[in-house]
Amino acid sequence: xxxxxxxxxxxxxxxxxxxxxxxxxxxxxxxxxxxxxxxxxxxxxxxxxxxxxxxxxxxx
Amino acid sequence: xxxxxxxxxxxxxxxxxxxxxxxxxxxxxxxxxxxxxxxxxxxxxxxxxxxxxxxxxxxxxxxxxxxxxxxxxxxxxxxxxxxxxxxxxxxxxxxxxxxxxxxxxxxxxxxxxxxxxxxxxxxxxxxxxxxxxxxxxxxxxxxxxxxxxxxxxxxxxxxxxxxxxxxxxxxxxxxxxxxxxxxxxxxxxxxxxxxxxxxxxxxxxxxxxxxxxxxxxxxxxxxxxxxxxxxxxxxxxxxxxxxxxxxxxxxxxxxxxxxxxxxxxxxxxxxxxxxxxxxxxxxxxxxxxxxxxxxxxxxxxxxxxxxxxxxxxxxxxxxxxxxxxxxxxxxxxxxxxxxxxxxxxxxxxxxxxxxxxxxxxxxxxxxxxxxxxxxxxxxxxxxxxxxxxxxxxxxxxxxxxxxxxxxxxxxxxxxxxxxxxxxxxxxxxxxxxxxxxxxxxxxxxxxxxxxxxxxxxxxxxxxxxxxxxxxxxxxxxxxxxxxxxxxxxxxxxxxxxxxxxxxxxxxxxxxxxxxxxxxxxxxxxxxxxxxxxxxxxxxxxxxxxxxxxxxxxxxxxxxxxxxxxxxxxxxxxxxxxxxxxxxxxxxxxxxxxxxxxxxxxxxxxxxxxxxxxxxxxxxxxxxxxxxxxxxxxxxxxxxxxxxxxxxxxxxxxxxxxxxxxxxxxxxxxxxxxxxxxxxxxxxxxxxxxxxxxxxxxxxxxxxxxxxxxxxxxxxxxxxxxxxxxxxxxx
Numbered sequence: 001x002x003x004x005x006x007x008x009x010x011x012x013x014x015x016x017x018x019x020x021x022x023x024x025x026x027x028x029x030x031x032x033x034x035x036x037x038x039x040x041x042x043x044x045x046x047x048x049x050x051x052x053x054x055x056x057x058x059x060x
Numbered sequence: 061x062x063x064x065x066x067x068x069x070x071x072x073x074x075x076x077x078x079x080x081x082x083x084x085x086x087x088x089x090x091x092x093x094x095x096x097x098x099x100x101x102x103x104x105x106x107x108x109x110x111x112x113x114x115x116x117x118x119x120x121x122x123x124x125x126x127x128x129x130x131x132x133x134x135x136x137x138x139x140x141x142x143x144x145x146x147x148x149x150x151x152x153x154x155x156x157x158x159x160x161x162x163x164x165x166x167x168x169x170x171x172x173x174x175x176x177x178x179x180x181x182x183x184x185x186x187x188x189x190x191x192x193x194x195x196x197x198x199x200x201x202x203x204x205x206x207x208x209x210x211x212x213x214x215x216x217x218x219x220x221x222x223x224x225x226x227x228x229x230x231x232x233x234x235x236x237x238x239x240x241x242x243x244x245x246x247x248x249x250x251x252x253x254x255x256x257x258x259x260x261x262x263x264x265x266x267x268x269x270x271x272x273x274x275x276x277x278x279x280x281x282x283x284x285x286x287x288x289x290x291x292x293x294x295x296x297x298x299x300x301x302x303x304x305x306x307x308x309x310x311x312x313x314x315x316x317x318x319x320x321x322x323x324x325x326x327x328x329x330x331x332x333x334x335x336x337x338x339x340x341x342x343x344x345x346x347x348x349x350x351x352x353x354x355x356x357x358x359x360x361x362x363x364x365x366x367x368x369x370x371x372x373x374x375x376x377x378x379x380x381x382x383x384x385x386x387x388x389x390x391x392x393x394x395x396x397x398x399x400x401x402x403x404x405x406x407x408x409x410x411x412x413x414x415x416x417x418x419x420x421x422x423x424x425x426x427x428x429x430x431x432x433x434x435x436x437x438x439x440x441x442x443x444x445x446x447x448x449x450x451x452x453x454x455x456x457x458x459x460x461x462x463x464x465x466x467x468x469x470x471x472x473x474x475x476x477x478x479x480x481x482x483x484x485x486x487x488x489x490x491x492x493x494x495x496x497x498x499x500x501x502x503x504x505x506x507x508x509x510x511x512x513x514x515x516x517x518x519x520x521x522x523x524x525x526x527x528x529x530x531x532x533x534x535x536x537x538x539x540x541x542x543x544x545x546x547x548x549x550x551x552x553x554x555x556x557x558x559x560x561x562x563x564x565x566x567x568x569x570x571x572x573x574x575x576x577x578x579x580x581x582x583x584x585x586x587x588x589x590x591x592x593x594x595x596x597x598x599x600x601x602x603x604x605x606x607x608x609x610x611x612x613x614x615x616x617x618x619x620x621x622x623x624x625x626x627x628x629x630x631x632x633x634x635x636x637x638x639x640x641x642x643x644x645x646x647x648x649x650x651x652x653x654x655x656x657x658x659x660x661x662x663x664x665x666x667x668x669x670x671x672x673x674x675x676x677x678x679x680x681x682x683x684x685x686x687x688x689x690x691x692x693x694x695x696x697x698x699x700x701x702x703x704x705x706x707x708x709x710x711x712x713x714x715x716x717x718x719x720x721x722x723x724x725x726x727x728x729x730x731x732x733x734x735x736x737x738x739x740x741x742x743x744x745x746x747x748x749x750x751x752x753x754x755x756x757x758x759x760x761x762x763x764x765x766x767x768x769x770x771x772x773x774x775x776x777x778x779x780x781x782x783x784x785x786x787x788x789x790x
């Protein structure tokens with residue numbers, strides 16, 4: 001049962017880490033545009049015209 | 061005169077050397093739009109930030125100070141195909157946003173605590189039936205207390221505050237039993253932990269808070285979304301006024317930047333955006349949005365004009381009056397004040413339920429304690445059992461039963477074009493059994509349309525439309541719009557108060573007053589046929605034509621009236637307009653009861669009379685003259701085109717041209733009320749089953765946790781049914 005001395009604080013620390021992450025994400029405004037965030041995740045990083053033509057062809 | 065657009069009112073500083081503006085944008089609905097706008101705006105040199113918020117349909121822009129004019133962004137967005145306008149966050153919306161962030165923080169804390177406490181509770185529950193050492197159990201209980209107590213103190217704030225304010229007003233709401241239950245459960249668990257007892261209820265208390273916070277947050281985020289949409293709509297109306305910034309120089313500024321005492325120019329065909337008094341000029345103005353009266357009124361020096369009036373013929377200079385409320389028609393202000401004061405304080409279903417619920421629950425707990433003491437149990441055991449009763453009856457399901465239905469129903473209403481102004485509007489709307497419609501602007505559309513378009517040859521119509529583009533007169537504008545004209549005729553001359561003329565292929569064409577076109581005879585015949593319509597004549601050489609222009613009924617008005625009739629709802633028209641106009645509209649829609657020439661006081665009197673007879677009146681109106689009756693009615697609705705005062709008084713606002721949202725809102729509200737009642741009954745049945753178990757003293761924390769989450773999930777699932785209604789307006 002000595003293992004609990006390590007496991008219990010570890011579990012709590014992990015939980016606190018998750019909570020801190022959540023509060024940080026809330027503070028940095030990540031819940032302000034949920035619809036937009038969903039699309040941004042799959043949007044291209046660069047405008048398509050910036051892609052060199054040979055690279056664009058290589059994808060197909 | 062030189063006209064510039066001035067948006068400096070909306071620009072604010074965003075750090076050193078940077079400026080910021082928020083724009084509301086119409087028509088953004090997908091990732092493509094988002095990327096297009098962001099790229100399009102970022103391409104402008106010196107723009108440091110261009111970010112679209114797809115949820116709220118807004119763009120945030122930042123640029124290097126002094127390099128760009130905000131008007132440029134709006135022009136750029138127009139080139140990309142989006143209508144945009146600067147946006148200023150209303151204080152109501154800002155506080156909703158703040159509140160919803162707070163609730164989300166509370167929810168995060170409560171959810172973290174429940175998960176961790178559950179991790180400690182499950183070993184205790186299983187340990188109780190196997191071989192856990194009492195020391196280990198105590199250790200787990202202490203750990204639970206360490207997590208739960210601070211978390212509950214933080215996450216419980218929304219409930220504790222609301223309960224405290226209810227109690228200090230000598231009232232009860234649902235948060236009172238919730239707060240008492242949570243505090244007692246925590247207090248007892250601490251005492252039990254100190255005494256090395258087998259059961260502690262930390263998990264139940266924090267889980268309860270988590271579930272309730274979910275309900276609160278959903279409710280809140282729906283309200284916030286409605287506010288955001290309403291804010292965008294207000295911004296996109298782009299109400300500006302031509303303000304004199306020099307003796308001969310005017311600047312087009314947003315209404316928010318206009319102050320009392322400023323002088324604004326009101327040109328023909330413009331809708332007045334401010335309240336004030338005419339100081340120079342002479343014109344006819346259309347006050348139908350204010351009084352319901354469709355005949356034009358003459359405005360000259362000294363005439364008061366109100367926001368929403370349409371200037372028809374001449375140019376006016378208007379001095380802006382002090383605070384908008386002060387300049388309203390005195391009669392309307394007085395009636396509105398009275399109606400608002402008399403607005404019976406409607407007891408919400410949840411409050412009525414908790415008024416019964418709280419005393420019953422607390423009495424049951426007390427009787428349980430006394431009963432066990434009389435039966436010979438120790439005070440300690442009796443109190444533990446009593447607190448268990450409070451925990452098991454803690455209105456978790458009850459607290460979720462109504463907010464979840466409301467959230468789902470208001471979301472569904474939102475989709476069908478209805479925005480809620482008042483939180484309890486759904487309940488009141490569900491009870492409505494008599495609908496009073498205003499005519500002008502409610503049953504009819506505020507825009508003018510050509511009634512006899514079918515009688516006019518297409519080429520003549522097109523030519524008249526092109527000629528009409530050279531006139532500012534609203535009737536001419538209606539002809540131009542109906543004809544779909546785009547290119548004006550070169551060399552057209554407008555004769556003030558008469559009409560426009562031009563020469564095309566050597567033939568003179570004229571559009572304007574019948575006398576201007578020599579068409580008095582035809583005009584008289586047409587006026588006999590339709591006394592309501594405004595007449596505009598058109599002549600090409602010796603050919604004469606008459607256009608009859610009037611406010612048309614909303615496209616689906618007839619179907620909506622029929623649908624309301626099918627729902628056994630009483631119908632009536634009360635209008636400030638003249639009798640022939642109201643009679644014609646009532647006949648066209650098949651509404652038997654109508655009154656014309658009604659003053660605001662008469663409207664209230666009629667509503668009071670119906671109230672006396674026990675009817676629950678839904679008032680649908682848009683004019684400023686309707687504002688007092690909107691406040692006096694049981695529940696009220698306004699179209700989005702309504703006067704400001706009416707829109708802010710009404711419980712609900714509906715969007716767009718169709719009248720169908722009225723029926724949809726009634727259907728959703730009825731369904732929602734039905735589900736709220738059903739959910740309350742479910743919660744009561746749950747209590748009836750669970751309370752005897754609690755009274756008998758066999759409740760363990762495991763049973764409490766299972767019962768609580770089970771009933772909450774059940775109630776939430778039932779609430780989802782509020783999304784769909786069976787009937788539409790066939």
